[in-house]
Structures are given as structure tokens and as C-alpha cells.
Amino acid sequence: MAVALLAVGAVSHLAGSPAAQAAPGAQQAPAQVDTSEVDHRHTRLDLALVSRTYDAGDDNWTIVAEATLDSNRICLPVVFNCIVGQDDTPTDATLVDLTCDSSGWNHLVVFREHCMKQLLFAGHDQKFTFTWRTDPGVNSGTVDLSVEFGRGILPHTFQQLATAGLTVDLGTTLDVTKSCPTTVDAGSQLNCTITVTHPVGPTAGPTLSGISVTDTPDSALGAFLSGGALTKSAGAGTWSCASATCSDGELAAGESAEFDFAATVATDPTGGTGTNEASVQWTTPVAGGPVTASDGVTVVGTGDTELTIEKATAETGVDPGATVTWTVVVTNEGPLAATDVVINDVAPTEVNDLELTYVEGVGEWSCTSTSCTTASMPEGTTTFSATGTVATDAAADTSIVNEVGVSWENNILGPDFPVTAGSAVPVVAAATTTVPGSTTIPGGGGAPLSYAG
Numbered sequence: 001m002a003v004a005l006l007a008v009g010a011v012s013h014l015a016g017s018p019a020a021q022a023a024p025g026a027q028q029a030p031a032q033v034d035t036s037e038v039d040h041r042h043t044r045l046d047l048a049l050v051s052r053t054y055d056a057g058d059d060n061w062t063i064v065a066e067a068t069l070d071s072n073r074i075c076l077p078v079v080f081n082c083i084v085g086q087d088d089t090p091t092d093a094t095l096v097d098l099t100c101d102s103s104g105w106n107h108l109v110v111f112r113e114h115c116m117k118q119l120l121f122a123g124h125d126q127k128f129t130f131t132w133r134t135d136p137g138v139n140s141g142t143v144d145l146s147v148e149f150g151r152g153i154l155p156h157t158f159q160q161l162a163t164a165g166l167t168v169d170l171g172t173t174l175d176v177t178k179s180c181p182t183t184v185d186a187g188s189q190l191n192c193t194i195t196v197t198h199p200v201g202p203t204a205g206p207t208l209s210g211i212s213v214t215d216t217p218d219s220a221l222g223a224f225l226s227g228g229a230l231t232k233s234a235g236a237g238t239w240s241c242a243s244a245t246c247s248d249g250e251l252a253a254g255e256s257a258e259f260d261f262a263a264t265v266a267t268d269p270t271g272g273t274g275t276n277e278a279s280v281q282w283t284t285p286v287a288g289g290p291v292t293a294s295d296g297v298t299v300v301g302t303g304d305t306e307l308t309i310e311k312a313t314a315e316t317g318v319d320p321g322a323t324v325t326w327t328v329v330v331t332n333e334g335p336l337a338a339t340d341v342v343i344n345d346v347a348p349t350e351v352n353d354l355e356l357t358y359v360e361g362v363g364e365w366s367c368t369s370t371s372c373t374t375a376s377m378p379e380g381t382t383t384f385s386a387t388g389t390v391a392t393d394a395a396a397d398t399s400i401v402n403e404v405g406v407s408w409e410n411n412i413l414g415p416d417f418p419v420t421a422g423s424a425v426p427v428v429a430a431a432t433t434t435v436p437g438s439t440t441i442p443g444g445g446g447a448p449l450s451y452a453g
Contacts (some may be wrong), residue, residue: 041072041073042070042071042072042416042417042418043069043070043071043072043073043122043149043161043162044069044070044071044162045067045068045069045070045071045147045148045149045162045163045164046067046068046164047065047066047067047068047130047145047146047147047164047165047166048065048066048068048166048177048293048294049063049064049065049166049168049175049176049177049293050064050065050066050129050177051063051064051175051177051197051199052064052168052170052175052199053199054139054199054200054201054202056202058136059136059137059139059202060133060134060135060136060137060138060139061133061134061138061139061143061170061201062096062131062132062133062134063093063131063132063133063134063143063145063168064129064130064131065129065130065131065132065145065166065168066127066128066129066130067084067127067128067129067130067147067164068125068126068127068128068296069084069122069123069125069126069127069128069149069162070123070124070125070126070296070417071121071122071123071126071149071161071162072121072122072405072417072418072419072420073121073122073151073161073420074121074122074151074401074403074420074421074422075117075118075119075120075121075122075151076118076119076401076422076423076424077118077119078153078399079399079401079424080151080152080401080422080424081116081117081118081151081152081153081154082116082117082118082122082149082150082151083108083114083115083116083149083150083151083152083154083158084100084105084114084115084116084126084128084147084148084149085098085111085113085114085115085147085148086098086113086130086146086147086148087146087147087148087163087165088146090132090143090144090145090146091143091144092134092135092138092143093132093133093134093135093138093143093145094132094133094135095113095130095131095132096131096132096133097129097130097131098112098113098114098115098128098129098130098131099128099129099131100115100128101126101127101128101129102123102125102126102127102128104117104119104120104123105117105126105128108154111154111155114154115128120421121419121420121421122149124298124413124417125182125296125298128147130145130147132145134170138170139170139201139202140170140171140201140202141170141171142167142168142169142170143167143168143170144165144166144167144168145165145166145167145168146163146164146165146166147163147164147165148160148162148163148164149161149162149163150162170201171201172201172205172206172208172288173288173289173291174196174197174198174208174211174251174280174282174288174289174291175196175197175198175199175291176194176195176196176197176278176279176280176291176292176293177194177195177197177293178192178193178194178276178277178278178293178294178295179192179193179194179195179295180192180193180276180295180296180297181297182296182297182298183297183298183299183300184265184297184298184299184300185265185299185300186224186265186266186267186268186269186271186299186300186301186302187265187266187267187302188265189262189263189264189265190225190261190262190263190264190265190276190297191260191261191262192215192260192261192276192295192297193233193258193259193260193261194213194215194230194258194259194260194261194278194293195235195256195257195258195259196211196213196235196249196251196256196257196258196259196280197251197255197256198251198252198253198254198255198256199253199254200253200254201253204253204254205253206253206285207250207251207252207253208250208251208282208284208285208288209249209250209251209282209283209284210247210248210249210250210282210283210284211237211247211248211249211250211251211280211281211282212245212246212247212248212249212280212281212282213230213239213245213246213247213249213259213278213279213280214230214244214245214278214279214280215228215230215244215245215259215261215276215277215278216244216276216277216278216279217263217274217275217276217277218274218275218276218277219274220272220273220274220275221272221273221274221275221276221297221299222274223266223272223274224265224266224268224272224274224299225263225264225265225266226263226264226266227263227264228243228244228261228262228263229241229243229244229261229262229263230243230244230245230246230259230260230261231246231259231260231262232246232257232258232259233258233259233260234257234258235255235256235257235258236250236251236252236255236256236257237249237250237251237255237257238250239257241259244261246259259278261276261278265299267302268299268301268302269301269302269303269410270301270303270304270410270412271298271299271300271301271303271304271412272298272299272301272412272414273296273297273298273299273412273413273414274296274297274299275294275295275296275297276294276295276296276297277292277293277294278292278293278294279291279292280292298412298413299412300412301410301412303336303410304336304410304411304412305332305333305334305335305336305337305338305379305408305410306332306333306334307330307331307332307333307338307341307377307406307408307411307419308330308331308333308419309328309329309330309331309343309404309405309406309419309420309421310328310329310330310331310421311326311327311328311329311386311402311403311404311421311422311423312326312327312423313325313326313327313402313423313425314327315425316425316426317425317426317427317428318390318400318425318426318427318428319390319427319428320390320391320392320393320394320396320427321389321390321391321392322389322390323387323388323389323390324351324387324388324389324390324400324425325385325386325387326345326385326386326387326402326404326423327383327384327385327386328343328345328356328383328384328385328386328404328421329381329382329383329384330343330361330377330381330382330384330406331380331381331382332362332377332378332379332380332381333379334379335379336379336410337376337377337378337379338376338377338408338409338410338411339375339376339408339409339410340373340375340408340409341363341373341374341376341377341406341407341408342371342372342373342406342407342408343356343371343372343373343384343404343405343406344356344370344371344404344405344406344418345370345371345386345402345403345404346370346402346403346404346405347370347388347402348400348401348402349391350390350391350394350398350400350427351388351389351390351391351400351402352388352389352390352391353388353389354369354370354386354387354388355367355369355370355386355387355388356369356370356371356372356384356385356386357372357384357385357386357387358372358382358384359382359383359384359385360382360383361380361381361382361383362377362378362379362380362381362382363376363377363378363382364376365382367384370386372384377408386402386404390427394427395427396427396428396429397426397427397429398426398427399424399425399426399427400424400425400426400427401422401423401424402422402423402424402425403420403421403422404420404421404422405418405419405420405421406418406419406420407419
């Protein structure tokens, strides 16, 4: 199927942070900032078990798992559709449902076993729920499941960028889920929920006792927390809870228990991200575990701010050898000034001598080649221009994709997660002139061609 490709701009943003306000200033003022990680592209995909449910009629299991994606990759219609789906068909199991839980993600028209996003960056903490069903009679052993994230057009030009796997034990074991808020403000309280379930399998299964549940934030998150306590909030069994551990629990097949983890978040000016993990193990009738589940948390610091970036071009098509210009707009949405801001344009291979220049707006900027920097960007908007020359050998019926990223020191997502945006423009096919009695001779001009999926 051919789809006409027009110039497309993509806007993307994430929460970040800054310091003292700076007065709007002129361009080209020096700024000592680190540009070493601006080109870094960040993608992480995780897959975690949510539940197992046994069906006595078909003697099989339904397995629900949640995939979490963190990626600043660009999604552009037709050229760079962002796609999440099953990586490979598992042995003895079938994918029966995929829910695109995050906004902006939808099922493909034809390939309904995938979630697709066409505009903006792929996103931070994007969620997808996969449901598999084992074949009739597959009621024990293990099942290996895997999912993938990539960009392109199914099934022709898909570029795999990340995968995640999960091995599900269909024997006698406990299921553990962990749920935390996506973000929590510095100085407030973090509350997470842990659910431990002993599912009923082909047989009732033994009662498991001597169960302990422990909540363990990783070092990055733990640095923000104090007074963490785990308490039982609902469900079966009598548990002994102290600090961040509940122990001496007991669950019969079919029973579950729910726990709350609460901790005070430090008043920190910069914020950061971390993971909160729950670990469960038991002693009787046979020692088992640990079974773990985790969830990421972003601490929004008191010094954090938010930047957005947008890139677009008015061109609907470009000729080889011609000049092409993109407009880049960066906005600091506040509430504070962003510090050590770096904007970097990733020049397409089809464009020569690309140069990023300041046009107007807040901040005192220094621009060199494809990078612009400032020590402080107050609230407001700044516009830049990226101009270069299309290579003379740029092939027609192709698309020039230009990506740009912005990072800043007091960004809660860190320097490995710059905010990105992109824009695409097709190379124009040369017009043709027909000479009677001869072959077609290439000419100039022409209209934008289609991009064939």
C-alpha cells in the first residue's frame, strides 16, 4: 500500500527540572555545558507477570503479563511507526489479547496483535497488557513468553529496538504483583500496593506457609525514601509485619493477600527515578522463591521543570542539491529555569552541512554546527532553524528524516533520556521530458512521490 508522505512534525516532552531564573538574552553567549550524551538514544522494555488463571474445562492456563516501555525514539507516520507486539510465538501457548493501555497507542488496522503509535516520541512508562492461553492439556511446566518494540512498517521495514522475556512457572508457586504511582512529588508520601496470590491449578495444591514479603527499593529510589513500612491491608492469613517485611504468612490454593508499602519522600531539588521491588519466599511444605515483582517510580523534585521540543518543516518535497530548512521550537513550561540545556540535531545522511542556529526567544544561546547550548533557559519559548543542503545523489521516492533532542541538567529523567522530536520530508522525483522516438530523459522539478509501505 502506498501512502503519500507529507512533511510531518512531532512534539514530545517529559518532566524535568532546573535552577535559578535567567533573564531572556541574546544569541551566541558562551555556555559551558556537557554535550557528550546528547546523541544517546534510550530504550528499555520490561515484561512482568500479572496473573495466572487455570481453566479446568480446557485443562490449561490463561496468563496475563504487563509490558512497560521507556523510549525516546521518534514515531512518525508511515516512516517510523512505533510498534509493540509479541516477539515470537511461544511453544504451547497463543496470544489471545493485547491491550494498548497508554494514550496514543492503538491497534493496527490489519495487524491487530500489535500496538502502534504514529506521532510523538515512544514515551516514558508506557503500558501494554498481553494475554496468552496455553494449549489444552498444558497445565504444568514452564512457558517462555517474549515481546518486542521497534519502528517501521509491518511487515516490510520493521527495525527491532528492544525485547523482553518472561518465564512463567505453571507449577505450585505464588504470583506477585507490584503497583506504584508513575510519579510522586518530593516531600510527599509514596504508597505502593503488593498482591500475593496462590492460584488454584489442576489440583488444589498444598497450602504454603512460612511466607515472607519484603519491599526493597533500589538504591536510586531508596535515596529519596525514609521510614518505609509494609502492612497487610486485605486478604487471607495472619501476618507479622515489621519495617518493610511481613512474615509468617500462610496461603491456601485460591487465596491471596494484599499489602501496602508507605514511605516518606525526601524534599529533594533534583528528583530522579528508581524501582521498587517486592520479593516473596516461603518455607513449607518445600522452600520456594524468591518470586519478585517491581514497578518504577519517578520522584518529581522541588527544582524540576519541564521542557518540550517540536520540529517541523514547511517543505512538502525537496530536490537533490536544494536547500532544506526545519524549524525547531523548544519550550520551558516551568515552573523553574532549566539549567545546562543542550539541543542537538542528528543530521540525516542525505543532508550536507546542516547547521542549527538561534532565531529568537528566551535564553542566551551558543550554537556550533548542529548543537546549541545555554547555561540557563527561563520559562518561555525559543526558536531555532536547522538548514542544510540535500545531497545531489539523494534518491527520489525516499524520505529524509531529521531528529532533534533536548536535554538539561535538572531533568528528573536524567541525561540518558533526552526529549526528542522529528520531522520527515520526501525527496522529489525528477520530472521527465519525452523526446519523440527516444527514451525518457530526466528533467527537473516534480511533485512529491509516495512512500511505499
